[in-house]
Amino acid sequence: xxxxxxxxxDENARDLPWRKAGTTGWGVLVSEIMLxxxxxxxxxxxxxxxxxxxxxxxxxxxETQGEVVRAWGKLGYPRRALRLHAAAGxxxxxxxxxxxxxxxxxxxxxxxxxxxxxxxxxxAYGQRCPVVDTNVRRVVARAVxxxxxxxxxxTTRDMAETEVLLPPEPARAAKASAALMxxxxxxxxxxxxxxxxxxxxxxxxxxLAGRPAYDGPAxxxxxxxxTDRQVRGLLLDVLRGSAEPAPKTRLDVVWSDAGQRDRCLHxxxxxxxxxxxxxxxxxxxxxxx
DNA sequence: CAATCGTGGGT
DNA sequence: TACCCAAGATT
Numbered sequence: 001x002x003x004x005x006x007x008x009x010d011e012n013a014r015d016l017p018w019r020k021a022g023t024t025g026w027g028v029l030v031s032e033i034m035l036x037x038x039x040x041x042x043x044x045x046x047x048x049x050x051x052x053x054x055x056x057x058x059x060x061x062x063e064t065q066g067e068v069v070r071a072w073g074k075l076g077y078p079r080r081a082l083r084l085h086a087a088a089g090x091x092x093x094x095x096x097x098x099x100x101x102x103x104x105x106x107x108x109x110x111x112x113x114x115x116x117x118x119x120x121x122x123x124a125y126g127q128r129c130p131v132v133d134t135n136v137r138r139v140v141a142r143a144v145x146x147x148x149x150x151x152x153x154x155t156t157r158d159m160a161e162t163e164v165l166l167p168p169e170p171a172r173a174a175k176a177s178a179a180l181m182x183x184x185x186x187x188x189x190x191x192x193x194x195x196x197x198x199x200x201x202x203x204x205x206x207x208l209a210g211r212p213a214y215d216g217p218a219x220x221x222x223x224x225x226x227t228d229r230q231v232r233g234l235l236l237d238v239l240r241g242s243a244e245p246a247p248k249t250r251l252d253v254v255w256s257d258a259g260q261r262d263r264c265l266h267x268x269x270x271x272x273x274x275x276x277x278x279x280x281x282x283x284x285x286x287x288x289x
Numbered sequence: 290c291a292a293t294c295g296t297g298g299g300t
Numbered sequence: 301t302a303c304c305c306a307a308g309a310t311t
Contacts, residue, residue: 031307032307032308033307033308034307035306035307035308036306036307036308036309037294037295037296037305037306037307037308037309038295038296038306038307039296039297039298039305039306039307040306040307041298042296042297042298042306043307074295074296074297075295075296076294076295076296076297077294077295077296077308077309078294078295079294079309079310080294080308080309083309083310110309111308111309111310112309113308113309113310114308114309115307115308115309116307116308116309119307131307133307133308134305134306134307134308135306135307136307152290152291153308181307184307185306185307190304190305190306191299191300191304191305192300220291220292221303221304221305222293222294222304222305224295224296227293227294227295228293228294229293229294229295229296230295230296232294232295233295233296236295267294271294
């Protein structure tokens with residue numbers, strides 16, 4: 001099954017910029033952080049501009065936090081930008097400006113968790129380690145376990161289930177990890193899987209079982225409209241678009257509920273995504289001491 | 290373990 | 301139109 005998948009990947013892998021030969025560990029790391037919960041299409045242009053502007057970790061680390069948050073644009077979850085900036089500082093200071101290849105070292109860097117650490121180890125350094133994202137969880141749930149979809153995540157179990165699928169040779173294992181993700185992203189999708197185009201359809205336990213519906217616990221649907229996430233996004237968008245610190249009156253117009261507005265502004269300050277200047281205005285961090 | 294944290298395109 | 305969902309990490 002994996003051999004078939006590898007052949008399919010050789011022929012059908014998307015031509016994504018961070019997959020080009022010569023992409024550094026830094027390039028891979030930046031792509032992986034940006035891709036956390038953010039679609040490929042939205043990441044591509046930002047990743048290209050970041051690589052041109054900050055080709056090595058020390059270059060990013062030399063920027064202010066605010067400039068990094070501004071360049072993050074509307075990728076969403078802007079705390080990722082702050083963490084990546086911090087990680088770049090550690091890599092520049094402690095690792096010779098080279099992204100570490102050891103999973104445990106990677107796990108110690110801000111913003112890098114179980115998925116991202118192994119993605120970097122596999123895709124940048126060709127290591128054999130289970131790279132489990134939402135795509136892989138779904139593919140394994142279907143093809144191996146015969147379920148309609150993955151149940152609640154369990155990092156330990158998910159990694160164990162994936163690890164046994166990997167070929168013994170590190171290079172092939174790393175490619176298999178990319179192929180599993182690719183299959184989940186373009187063929188074995190969440191909504192309407194394209195089983196007719198699937199290279200492993202004849203081995204798929206889910207198809208062989210007649211594609212039974214998912215029967216696990218219902219997945220919590222994330223609301224957005226009216227949440228603090230929306231309000232924080234609106235507030236930060238004002239500051240991203242402002243070269244100078246903004247008076248609070250400019251922030252007050254983005255949301256009518258003053259209580260929620262102030263709570264969100266406070267949380268942004270706590271998160272370090274916003275700073276208050278000495279004269280009481282608000283700005284992205286690090287630019288207007 | 291469960292809640293929280295942005296944003297916008299597809300259906 | 302609502303709702304789903306997208307290469308997760310942190311607390």
